Structure formats: C-alpha cells, structure tokens
Ligand SMILES: NC(=O)C1=CN([C@@H]2O[C@H](COP(=O)(O)OP(=O)(O)OC[C@H]3O[C@@H](n4cnc5c(N)ncnc54)[C@H](O)[C@@H]3O)[C@@H](O)[C@H]2O)C=CC1
C-alpha cells in the first residue's frame with residue numbers, strides 16, 4: 419500500500435521534498451500563497467523558490483490545510499522553525515493520531531528553546547515525531563544531483579517504512595535513532611555557516627574556513643552531547659555532513675548572510691533583500707542561552723551572535739577568536 423503524504427510549506431525545501439515523495443507516493447503540498455498553489459497545479463513549477471525547476475507532475479498543491487492532512491498517512495512539516503507551532507496547531511484537528519509527523523526545519527524555537535520534534539510531541543503527543551535532515555541543499559537536489567539524508571525516529575520500524583517514501587533516485591535516505599543529535603546537528607551548523615560565509619566574504623582564505631568548520635564541529639558536538647545527542651551522530655550526515663555542505667556553499671542562505679556581512683553589509687539590509695529564511699540568525703540567540711544553561715563554551719557561535727546582535731564588526735569577531743586562549747585540540751575552545 420502506498421502511503422499518502424501531506425506536506426505543509428511551499429518554500430524551496432518543502433517543494434523539493436514534496437516533488438521527491440510524489441515520485442513514490444500520492445502527495446499534496448500546502449502553501450498559504452494561492453498563486454504558488456495554482457502555479458504548481460497548472461505548470462508544475464514554483465519559480466519563486468525553485469527557479470527553472472520542473473516538479474513531479476503528479477504533485478498536487480492546495481491552499482487548504484484540512485485537505486492536505488486529513489487523509490495523509492505521513493505529515494511533513496516544511497515551514498521555517500518560528501512558524502512550525504502555529505501551522506501545526508492549525509493542522510492538529512485534522513491529523514489522525516497514529517500518523518507520523520516529520521520535521522524538515524533546521525532551527526530552534528525562540529521563546530521556548532525547543533527543538534521542532536519537541537514542539538510536535540507537545541502538540542500531538544500520540545503521533546510519532548521524526549526529522550529528515552542532512553547535507554541537502556534544495557537547489558542541488560531538485561536538479562537530480564546525488565545526496566544523502568537521514569530520517570531520525572525513535573521507532574526504527576516507522577523510520578524504515580518512511581525511508582521508501584523519501585528515497586528517490588540519487589537521493590539516499592539512511593535511518594538513525596538519535597532524533598536529538600540529528601535535529602541539533604541541522605540547527606547548530608547554520609551559525610557556523612554564517613561564520614564561514616563571513617570569512618569568505620572578507621577573503622579570509624581556505625585555511626580559515628577549514629579551521630572554522632573543524633572547531634565549529636567541536637563546539638556544536640559539545641552542546642549537542644550536553645543536550646542528549648550521541649557524539650557519533652555529529653560525525654555523520656546530520657552533523658559533519660551538513661556542516662561541510664552548508665559552510666562551503668554559496669547556495670546556502672546562512673553562508674550568504676555571513677558572506678554579505680563579511681562584505682560590510684548590514685544584517686537588516688541583507689535580510690530585507692532575501693525572500694528565503696536563514697535560520698541561523700535566530701538560532702544564534704537561542705544557542706547563546708543554551709550554552710549558558712548547559713555551561714558549554716561556544717566561542718565561534720558567541721562571536722557570530724555579537725556581530726548579529728551587539729554591533730560587533732567582522733574584524734571584531736576574528737580578533738575575538740584569535741584572542742581566545744589556545745588549549746589542547748581535545749579541550750573546549
Ligand atoms: N532550502 C534548503 O536547502 C533546505 C532548507 N531546510 C530547512 O527547511 C525549512 C524551510 O526552508 P525552505 O523551504 O528552504 O524556506 P523558504 O524560505 O524557501 O520557504 C519558507 C516557506 O515557508 C512559508 N511560511 C513561512 N511562515 C509561514 C507560516 N506562518 N505559514 C505558512 N507558511 C509559512 C513561506 O511562505 C515559504 O513558502 C527551514 O527550516 C530550512 O532550514 C532544510 C534542508 C535544506
């Protein structure tokens with residue numbers, strides 16, 4: 419039996435994933451923008467978010483959350499982190515209690531500091547929650563370039579069943595039972611991608627980028643493990659894999675924000691010129707609070723936070739990192 423997919427969120431990644439699942443399973447994507455819904459149904463495109471991409475013709479779009487989720491056997495949340503709670507609350511009355519809910523967003527909720535699957539479990543305590551994550555730049559995957567992802571769920575049997583819904587051609591999906599680690603890997607790397615983008619924008623060089631990626635992995639692993647993730651997860655696709663892809667790609671929106679900061683642009687100006695989300699900007703705030711709460715040192719994230727929110731310059735950030743006392747590679751810092 420083919421599972422029916424209901425995906426909420428019509429941005430670049432939501433549309434890409436819906437187009438992938440539509441190859442395997444009947445899929446409806448919900449977007450709040452009627453023009454996008456009509457465009458997907460009539461022309462099988464979503465030019466605003468995926469320019470020049472042709473979507474799977476069987477993918478249907480709807481402006482109705484109810485229609486999208488009421489018959490779905492799996493719900494996929496493709497809206498950004500700060501909107502997930504609101505959209506899921508709206509969908510809740512129509513979602514059947516056993517249906518798995520899979521998060522695609524890579525961020526943490528500002529007021530509660532919660533991961534997305536924690537919010538799903540809070541709103542829908544009976545539904546199994548999971549996350550699809552990994553080095554998955556939408557604009558590459560959509561054009562059929564090979565990539566690997568992880569579906570993380572506590573229940574291995576459900577994860578295995580869903581593997582077949584998300585896997586497609588050159589998009590290979592592995593299972594993992596470490597939901598916390600996988601979800602944190604995806605959220606925390608965005609701040610490090612802003613840092614490497616800043617370095618690239620300021621022409622810091624390839625060695626600098628490699629140092630930021632490596633030490634960035636070290637600090638996000640420290641926080642991730644303190645919060646309950648497994649160390650090995652951060653060495654896998656959801657950790658190092660996503661970190662490397664996002665930190666080295668001009669297709670990453672977080673890297674783009676950093677790059678423009680490195681070129682001297684103001685944050686407000688950069689954000690106002692983008693029509694897509696860069697989750698790391700808000701996640702940086704949450705991570706500073708979490709670092710304090712878990713007493714974990716996160717020097718790179720802290721310098722990025724100061725540039726984003728305390729008026730520090732890119733130069734201040736690099737000076738701040740250089741001033742930081744150098745210890746053993748195995749120790750924090
Ligand atoms: N684009 C990518 O390459 C990848 C993105 N992600 C993650 O997926 C999540 C979604 O990202 P994208 O699709 O890329 O973002 P996007 O910026 O391309 O699109 C976001 C979509 O969400 C919609 N949206 C925002 N708030 C909403 C609300 N309250 N109600 C209804 N719709 C709302 C917007 O209208 C837009 O269609 C993010 O957390 C991102 O980190 C994860 C992997 C890859």
Ligand SMILES: O=C(CO)COP(=O)(O)O
Nearest residue numbers: 552553554555670671672
């Ligand atoms: O998470 C991503 C790739 O895995 C996408 O990164 P950006 O949101 O920075 O574009």
